[in-house]
Amino acid sequence: MSGTTPSSTLVAGDCLAALDAVPAGAARLVYLDPPFNTGRRQRGRANASFEDRFGAPADYLAFLTPRLERLYETLHPDGSLIFHGDWRAIHYAKVALDALFRVGERGGGMFVNEIIWHYGLGAARAQRTLLTKHDTLLWYSRSRDYCFNQLRGPATAAMLDKYRHQAADGRRFMRSYGKVYYLKGGKPLDDVWDIPALAPTSRERSGYPTQKPLALLERIIDLASRPGDLVLDPFCGSGTTLVAARKLGRSGWGCDISPHALDIARARLASLPG
């Protein structure tokens, strides 16, 4: 499924069955943003909505576990899985994922990072609690030899001042004791990401509820896969992962149980250049 010309595949239905069509070991990266078990129906514009009620945590886990097991099988030996959740169930998911990846066992996989996505925007109604402004992403890899591309933030003014010379190829550098040091960029990325959620007026908005920002998915895909790889999203909703994958030269495979979500995802992919 991965190759030199990146492709985008959208499949309708329950991902548990749909994943049978994905060969074992095919995906370098699985990103999943399943329903969070908020206990309500998520509604967007027009008839865009999906059910987000699974009952007790044990029932929610009973839904997730067989799908996580299937997803594990689709992972390449140096592949990663990134689970996106929030305070409601992230701790249950972590226990299930630690067991699935056999974290800490000889020959098992690895827990790589817990990433806090701090999104700023959104409801500001809390009266007797703090405002809730983050989601949690759990990153697991199948082996210690996982794909990791170090990303860096922008260089600060102080760094630019220090590396004030410019080479013919445009790179900035400084000299110290006769040696030349090139500026690599800002500080290596840490695990707290400030990326704004989509504002109601954002041009990126598709009208699908819980749509995630492209900037978030582009960063995830940049970090944990390479051009030409296959990126899988079994709960793809409006197709954000597939759009980001296409933009970054990766193949995308997405599934959703809602035909309306897939219509939106298809339209978003069709609007991309090329």
Ligand SMILES: C[S@@+](CC[C@H](N)C(=O)[O-])C[C@H]1O[C@@H](n2cnc3c(N)ncnc32)[C@H](O)[C@@H]1O
């Ligand atoms: C949180 S949303 C994903 C939003 C998506 N990340 C985006 O940016 O638009 C979760 C999605 O899971 C879908 N879903 C729920 N149960 C599913 C299942 N068993 N198989 C596939 N998709 C499912 C819902 O229809 C919904 O679109």
